[in-house]
Amino acid sequence: MDKLHIHIDVSPELFVKNPDNSDLGKKIVTNSIELIHELGFENFTIKKLSIKIGSPESTMYRYFESKHMILFYLIYWYWSWIEYRLVFKTHNLPSAEEKVKSAIKLLTESVEEDSTFSHINEILLDRIIMSEAVKAYFTKRIDLQTEQTHFSVYKRVVERVSQMILEINSNYPYSHMLVSTLIEGAHQQRFFAENIPSLTDVNNDPCYITKFYEQLVFNSISK
Amino acid sequence: MDKLHIHIDVSPELFVKNPDNSDLGKKIVTNSIELIHELGFENFTIKKLSIKIGSPESTMYRYFESKHMILFYLIYWYWSWIEYRLVFKTHNLPSAEEKVKSAIKLLTESVEEDSTFSHINEILLDRIIMSEAVKAYFTKRIDLQTEQTHFSVYKRVVERVSQMILEINSNYPYSHMLVSTLIEGAHQQRFFAENIPSLTDVNNDPCYITKFYEQLVFNSISK
DNA sequence: GCGAATATAATAGTATTACTATTATTAATA
DNA sequence: TATTAATAATAGTAATACTATTATATTCGC
Structure with missing residues (x-):
């Protein structure tokens, strides 16, 4: 069966030139995901990205205003993708x-499989959001427009x-507090399970995080 | 009534020279808290700290290996203080x-009052932990020893x-997952309430975060 | 109270990095 | 073919984390 031809639009405030409209742009996104995943956002630099791609640094800045904007672009893309899947699945x-x-x-x-969107590795992106997105949220530097x-x-x-x-x-x-606790808590637990396992209740069951939050939610909202 | 003469010991791996043993050291800690609170950790620099204190940058490095270690010192101090209060109160x-x-x-x-430890402003420190500590957790750079x-x-x-x-x-x-969800979730909700209120259910009740988590915990653990 | 160790000040310097500017070259397009 | 736009190549700036060095205080054993 053919794949659906869906496309995720990212708000134009987040880029200078839409990376989705050129091969080089897609290459920047693809390689950013790989590098941020590999190095963590702090150690990810535009220079390293440009070397990996084989284009000069200045070219990167023709697509994204700053290295932070690349992360925001990815976060926006991720949540749009999640929203689409949420609507679809429910x-x-x-x-x-x-x-x-x-x-x-x-x-x-x-996220366990990478399928729908050719130049974006959703597995790696999911892991980036899990471990790096909090750093983007908890910041005062970004301008309000972008944050909104x-x-x-x-x-x-x-x-x-x-x-x-x-x-x-x-x-x-x-309800809002419960949902955001669930979203951020699950990311955090996944991070802990990988990096500081003694902070969780790791066991053989691969679904224990899901089960925990399922129980948490239904116990909380039952009358 | 006199204050208790308690003292919080921070693990010596976290500093080069114990800032608690000299006036200058205490000044570094006091002013770091103020500056990190004021600027956020990214915009906090050793240069700004040294100007605020009136001592050269190199002196800061005689107490702390790096600016990150200052944050880790503060986080360690904070949780030791919380642990002490937890034991005391329960x-x-x-x-x-x-x-x-x-x-x-x-x-x-x-935290609403600043009392026990003279050179540490617990109110500001609490706010730093709420908004900056996640950035320290979610990092691959720090060496394992320190992380432990x-x-x-x-x-x-x-x-x-x-x-x-x-x-x-x-x-x-x-139980561990529930407790860490509670701790991090509450910090996050407090941050959201101040910075992105639409993500929470803000209302007039100042204790709504506490109530929410109380309900969450007791509903989850009741048999 | 003297000499030695230690703490701090003053200053300079290095490497990295985010980001800008400028000009040359290539590719797309009209 | 002429024009425009995208990219490459290269250089440069300012900020910053951190190191190194030497000079000047301060503390402390004796």
Whole structure:
């Protein structure tokens, strides 16, 4: 079966020239993902990227205003992709419970296959978001416009899941807080499981993070 | 009433020369807290610190190996202080429920008064941990020895609260995960409430974060 | 209270890095 | 073919983390 021809549009505030419209642009995105994953965002430099690609540094700046903007671009892309999958997966499910279950699974499990979008490795991107995105959130430097832009997609994801929860219990007062705790907590637990395992309850079950948050959510919202 | 003469020892791997043993050292710690709070960790530089203090940059390096080590020192100090308060506050409480309640309060509320330790402003430090500590956790650069050292106190806090939870329900399988979700989630919610309020359920009640996590924990562990 | 160790000051310097500027060359396009 | 735009090649700037060196205080054993 052919792949769907879907395309994720990233807000134009996040780039100087749309990297999606040229081979070089896609190469920058592809290689940024690989390098950030490999080195961590602090050790990722434009010089290293330009050497990996074989084009001068100045060319990178013709696509992205700064190295931070590359990370924001990737984060925006990621959450747009998650939102698309969230809508797709929960569509037509018969009950609110099943929708929430499906959402929790999507938001807590690691991405295991790389398929839909040719030049983006979703597995690596997922791992970058897990370990590097907090550094982008918790910053005062970025201008407000950009911050608004970036968080708009993230907020929409939170809002969508929040609405599903309110379908189950319309009186639950902390739906947004619960969803963002779930999203960030799951990323953090995955990071801990890999890097500081004694902070989690690692066991043989590969789904334990999902199970934990499923239990957490349903116990919290049941009347 | 006189203050208690307690003293928090920071692991010697985290400094070159113990800043607690000299006036200049204490000045470095005091002013680092103020500057990191004011500028954020990225914009905090040793040069700015040295200008604020009025001593040359090289002197800073005689106390701390790097600017990162200053942050690790502060994080270590913070969690030792939290651990001390945790033990103190839960001591002699009659039931495990009350211990857990008290622990949740301690771990989720903002620090509002600065008292015990003369040269450390606990209010500012608490705010630094809330907004800057994630950047220190999520890093691959630091050497393993230091990472172990730093996390040892944090882990002990998680372990202590975890034990209290198991006192209530010894079959609960996710106690560590629940506690670290609580700790990091509360910091994150406080950060969101200040910086990206639409991601939380802000309302007039100043204790809503505490209430949310209290409900979350007790609903999760009740049999 | 003297001499030796130690702490700090003053200053200079290196390597890295984010980012800019300039000009040459190639590719796309009208 | 002429024009425009994209990219390459190269150089340069300012900031910064950190090191090195020497001079001047301060502390402390005796």
